Amino acid sequence: MELTRKTIAVTVATLWTSPEKARSIDKNALTNPVRLIDWLEPLTYTERLELCDQNHVQSQVLYGEEVILLDQRGNWSYVLVPSQPSSKDERGYPGWIPTVQLSSRLPDNHSLFVSTNKHGAKLHDVTENRGMLLSYQTILPVIDERKLDYVVWTPHGEGRLDKDDVTLCRKNEQVGTGDELVHEAEKFIGLLYLWGGMSSYGYDCSGFSYNMARSIGCTIPRDAHDQMKGGEAVEEGEWKKGDLLFFAYEQGKGSVHHVGIYYGDGKMIHSPSTGRFIEVTPLKGTIYEEELCGVVRYWGKN
Structure with a gap:
């Protein structure tokens, strides 16, 4: 059976242990666009500790990354993250993500990519979520190179990233030091x-x-x-x-x-x-x- 693949359509999607583990205080982490600062800044020490001690959260996934869709329950999707190897599942890290944070748009095969080299790199000229600020190490395929920026594929269409904010990389490139x-x-x-x-x-x-x-x-x-x-x-x-x-x-x-x-x-x-x-x-x-x-x-x- 062919696996259904999706891409992450928010800056950072949190991978939850189950839909029931998301608390009312986590609502800003469940939306599209996601509101990470509004979620994290008000959390008390105890509320942050509960993410671990009460097994609420498994991991997170960055914008544009592919996931494998295994199941859906209400407004939630059970996925695997192939880019995060795990002994929990040889196909990728498992967990639940709000379905609204997933896109059906998949990239073509690309050999050239950029990775953001700072926190808050601004993604320009995207039809939706214009001016999205990306996390460090968000990796997106390159469509075109211009004088000051790269045109990249995104789940929302073509976007632009300033050259100062990214590092150019290729598949199977030599590992750094x-x-x-x-x-x-x-x-x-x-x-x-x-x-x-x-x-x-x-x-x-x-x-x-x-x-x-x-x-x-x-x-x-x-x-x-x-x-x-x-x-x-x-x-x-x-x-x-x-x-x-x-x-x-x-x-x-x-x-x-x-x-x-x-x-x-x-x-x-x-x-x-x-x-x-x-x-x-x-x-x-x-x-x-x-x-x-x-x-x-x-x-x-x-």
Whole structure:
């Protein structure tokens, strides 16, 4: 049976555990256009924590990304996200999205793309949602190149992105370096943690490592425990900038619960937990030193 594919038609679509998990205070995350700031800014610490502790949210998906539609219930669609590898389903990360946030418009085959290199890149000249502000690492196919901008395919028709706001990339392009990964990560120091976050409106720990790897052309699994299973294991003393550091309960012997990016000089950059901000922190003498359970490198594989 041929799978039904859709594309994300809002800046950032949140992937919910079930339709019932969306609360009344989450209404601004369920609309088209989505109102992310209106959703996130009023949330209290407890309300943000519930996204994790009460299993409300699974992940997020960016504008223009393809999803596989598996089921519909009322105004909701159950989808898989192929761009987010997961042990939950080999076809992609599963979850529920409001149907209004999906488009039936699919891109043709393209070999040239642009990825937004900053938060709030403005998408111009779109028939609907004119002036949409895109998240960092939104990737769209290129239709044409002009002097100051690129014409791109979007779920709403053709759009324009300023060249200063994007990085040109091709399919199967050489993966960047660990230094480049860390440089990208530094852009988000001070950004508030968001459970399930996969956008520059807020990242969780593995959403941060996933998107920083994506920024150098490397697709890694969505969740920390899956990320640890891939890549190349790195021995102590061989760590380099951009390596992923993994942490587990029971002094490193239990289940993996956190991931950070090696920053060099015995430090890491990471998105710690609800109520905290992306930071650079030393490992020595901290709980992270006790719980370190593995180091993996993705960026040197080709």
